[in-house]
Amino acid sequence: QVQLVESGGGLVQPGGSLRLSCIASGIGFSGYVMGWYRQAPGKQRELVANITGGDITNYADSMKGRFTISRDNAKNTVYLQMNSLKPEDTAVYYCKAVWGLAGFWGQGTQVTVSS
Numbered sequence: 001q002v003q004l005v006e007s008g009g010g011l012v013q014p015g016g017s018l019r020l021s022c023i024a025s026g027i028g029f030s031g032y033v034m035g036w037y038r039q040a041p042g043k044q045r046e047l048v049a050n051i052t053g054g055d056i057t058n059y060a061d062s063m064k065g066r067f068t069i070s071r072d073n074a075k076n077t078v079y080l081q082m083n084s085l086k087p088e089d090t091a092v093y094y095c096k097a098v099w100g101l102a103g104f105w106g107q108g109t110q111v112t113v114s115s
Helices: none
Strands: 003-007 010-012 018-025 033-039 046-051 057-059 067-072 077-082 091-099 102-105 109-113
Touching: 003 091, 018 033, 018 091, 018 109, 033 067, 033 077, 046 067, 046 077, 046 091, 057 067
Parallel strands: 010 109
Antiparallel strands: 003 018, 018 077, 033 046, 033 091, 046 057, 067 077, 091 102, 091 109
16 A cells, blocks of 8 residues: 655744655655645645656756755655745645656645744
8 A cells, every 4th residue: 555644844934944754655665756746725736846766856946946855765755845935835735656657645734834
């Protein structure tokens, strides 16, 4: 059974930082492209960043320079370090594992940026 469990969300002030984690089980983690997506209220889910098993990364333009995705294949974990957070970063953040046509989602973790 595949499980992706996100953690690390919460309430943070503008300009602050958070680090999200996603632990995967039930998959050959190192072979999967791991990604972070987010969905704000009333908006479509969008890509934040993804990373291949070989650590090739890809970011949405609006996140470049502020967010960093990384992974630890030994721990079956992908991380998202978020710095200089803005109110518009408020969303539910989801982890996704992709291998070919197969994709699996986590349940999401809420990030709220507010003073």
